[in-house]
Amino acid sequence: MAVASAALDAQHHEPVDQLYAETRDMRLIGFLFFLFSDVVLFSSFIFAYLYLRNSGQGWPPQGVPRPDVALAALNSAILFGSGATMHYALENWKHGKFFRYAGFMIATIILGAMFLTGQVVEYTALYTKEHVTWGGSGIFGASFFTLTGMHGFHVLVGVFYLITLLLQSVHGVYSKDKYFGLTAGTLYWHFVDVIWVVLFSIFYLI
Amino acid sequence: MDIAQIERILAIAGGVIVAVVSAIALKNDWKTPGLDNTVFKVMLALLCFGALLAIFAGAGFLGTFPKAA
Numbered sequence: 001m002a003v004a005s006a007a008l009d010a011q012h013h014e015p016v017d018q019l020y021a022e023t024r025d026m027r028l029i030g031f032l033f034f035l036f037s038d039v040v041l042f043s044s045f046i047f048a049y050l051y052l053r054n055s056g057q058g059w060p061p062q063g064v065p066r067p068d069v070a071l072a073a074l075n076s077a078i079l080f081g082s083g084a085t086m087h088y089a090l091e092n093w094k095h096g097k098f099f100r101y102a103g104f105m106i107a108t109i110i111l112g113a114m115f116l117t118g119q120v121v122e123y124t125a126l127y128t129k130e131h132v133t134w135g136g137s138g139i140f141g142a143s144f145f146t147l148t149g150m151h152g153f154h155v156l157v158g159v160f161y162l163i164t165l166l167l168q169s170v171h172g173v174y175s176k177d178k179y180f181g182l183t184a185g186t187l188y189w190h191f192v193d194v195i196w197v198v199l200f201s202i203f204y205l206i
Numbered sequence: 207m208d209i210a211q212i213e214r215i216l217a218i219a220g221g222v223i224v225a226v227v228s229a230i231a232l233k234n235d236w237k238t239p240g241l242d243n244t245v246f247k248v249m250l251a252l253l254c255f256g257a258l259l260a261i262f263a264g265a266g267f268l269g270t271f272p273k274a275a
Contacts, residue, residue: 028242069269070213076260077220083253084227087246091231183242190249197256205259205269 020178031184035191038154042195045150046202049143060140065130067144068122072204075118076196079155082111083193086162090186093169096176105166108189112159119152144203151199154192161185217264225257 053059060066089104123145126132134145165185168174174182232250235243262268 025241032241032245068210069263070210070217073217073260073263073269074213074220076256076263077217077224080224080228080253080257080260081220083249084224084231087228087231087250187242187245187249190246190253193256194249194252197252197259200256200259200263205263 017178020180024180027180028183031187035187038191039195042147042150042198045143045147046198049139049147050202052139052143056139061138064132064138064140067126067204069204071118071122071125072200075115075122076200078111078118079115079196080193082108082115083190085111086186086189090179090182093174093179093182094176098169101169102166105162105169109159109162109166112155112162112189116152116155116159119148119155147199148203151192151195154195158189158192161188214264214266217260221257221259221261221264225254225261228254228257 085104085107089101089108092098092100092104132141132144134141134149162185165181168181228250232247232254235247235250238247259268
């Protein structure tokens with residue numbers, strides 16, 4: 001880490017290369033389009049869920065319990081907390097504070113892993129205590145496990161993505177002026193947070 | 207005190223911290239230009255909103271429904 005910190009300090013005064021400066025906005029727009037495609041994917045499932053929910057007699061269907069709000073609220077606070085730590089990781093990188101950046105990055109990874117653990121606990125409780133399954137609990141089970149599972153998969157990918165970014169930054173891939181990968185990682189992680197705001201609201205709060 | 211109560215207290219405490227921290231980050235970044243920073247500002251505002259939802263859910267103001275018969 002000391003090597004990476006020294007490399008970061010040495011790179012502070014290097015001019016940004018022309019190609020990077022010219023293509024940075026294009027990369028950003030490209031990444032935002034990628035996130036938008038994910039928004040479309042989630043939106044289609046969310047609207048399908050809301051349509052099915054409002055076309056039935058009652059919600060959740062008879063015999064299917066509501067998911068545990070207390071655990072979901074704690075899990076949400078954990079995931080939103082990881083969004084805040086990720087934001088401060090990027091801010092510290094921009095200001096050349098490598099060790100603070102690494103600390104916030106590690107905190108984000110740990111909080112992401114904690115969220116996934118919470119989701120496993122919730123799934124296990126739903127399966128063992130309430131007998132709610134993907135295929136055996138009607139449209140509620142199918143839509144709940146599909147949407148939250150798809151989100152959980154995005155969080156899992158995000159955790160590995162952040163680990164990769166941390167290792168890359170330790171090995172001097174990024175500098176104070178060239179850090180688009182970290183910006184993309186932060187955007188991705190915020191996107192995962194924002195999707196959870198919607199899922200938390202529609203499955204647990206309304 | 208059962209597990210659900212502990213989860214609710216932790217959710218409220220975590221939600222308050224996240225809401226305050228994200229609001230401060232949003233305030234600090236408010237005048238920062240650039241497309242990426244504009245997206246970050248929207249994301250931080252939504253993060254703050256999500257933290258408020260977690261607080262209200264933890265406190266029992268949201269997501270509390272009568273038991274099914």
